[in-house]
């Protein structure tokens with residue numbers, strides 16, 4: 389290494405843990421494979437790509453069309469057809485891709501204001517602010533809300549973008565046990581000065597951060613209980629709805645809709661458009677005062693490119709379909725939501741009936757199934773690919789080492805036949821890899 393010879397410390401470490409080397413060496417599945425076409429109900433994987441002298445990448449190996457249980461395409465809006473695609477195409481011709489400016493300079497289009505208005509209406513708050521990337525919506529907005537002298541209380545399984553934002557803010561961070569409302573309350577009691585439960589001293593502000601659906605667990609955040617605590621302990625509440633908005637609740641409006649909680653009770657509602665809306669970016673929704681403040685003070689707004697207009701058109705048109713506001717498709721949104729709920733419950737129940745250890749709450753479109761033994765993780769994924777099914781397996785460090793899992797993402801675009809096929813195959817893989825609590829009994833005669 390020339391640099392090191394010149395006295396530089398290594399820029400990148402060549403240490404690769406035994407764990408990841410052994411695991412990835414064995415994987416021959418959909419993980420990290422290039423895909424072609426749309427990641428819809430089906431996705432086509434390519435097993436080899438080669439670069440020629442023109443910097444062109446060519447797909448040279450075999451292509452495999454697989455049933456897609458890997459993408460967060462909950463309502464099927466990742467598909468590049470229909471009214472959303474028309475509206476995106478028109479916007480692209482009229483406005484191009486980029487505003488080449490943050491909103492505060494020359495990036496405030498009519499579409500930005502219009503989409504923010506629609507998002508606020510959909511979520512049920514006074515106002516909303518769009519951010520061009522979901523991850524940055526958390527990591528670059530949380531620091532505008534709290535800082536030194538404030539306390540963030542965070543669920544231990546909160547997403548990396550929340551952890552980044554919390555660290556960047558400079559606030560003190562405490563973590564409570566995942567979805568454990570008693571542990572949260574005990575922490576609140578310890579954090580608030582004795583005898584003065586209604587004040588925030590010794591903290592300037594306390595911000596509790598949870599998620600609507602936890603993406604590795606498939607569990608809903610315990611919103612009603614935490615809102616009850618909020619009334620008692622007077623903290624601010626931040627809910628990340630990346631996976632829940634547009635996916636759950638009778639009208640698709642996330643955990644507030646599911647638990648019949650008034651969204652105005654939550655101080656900061658955050659969500660992304662990368663899942664149910666088939667788009668990109670995220671939003672913060674809340675009171676007008678909060679949003680006006682954030683538009684001027686959050687790094688995600690002031691220093692970052694405003695959202696691309698074609699992307700906003702995808703958000704706008706898919707959201708209007710969900711709301712039943714698109715006159716030509718008045719029932720389509722409701723139908724997709726109902727289909728997603730039916731598909732998710734069906735898949736969850738059938739897997740449990742087969743004897744698998746299935747995590748999460750019924751009705752969640754994310755369904756994790758425990759594989760536990762590390763060697764079964766790549767084996768499961770490989771078996772799925774052999775049977776033309778794409779899945780995502782997750783293991784350490786994203787999960788504890790003994791609770792590696794496969795995570796199925798259900799979509800409204802999956803047909804009953806698709807789900808039946810997947811269940812049949814997963815049942816067989818379960819027998820093969822001995823994954824079941826109670827293996828299926830063969831009855832003679």
Ligand code: PMP
Pocket residue numbers: 521522523524526547549599603628630631660661662668669670
């Ligand atoms: N929050 C949560 C809970 C997430 O799961 C994710 C990504 N899956 C994000 C934020 C970041 O969103 P994006 O992928 O849209 O950048």
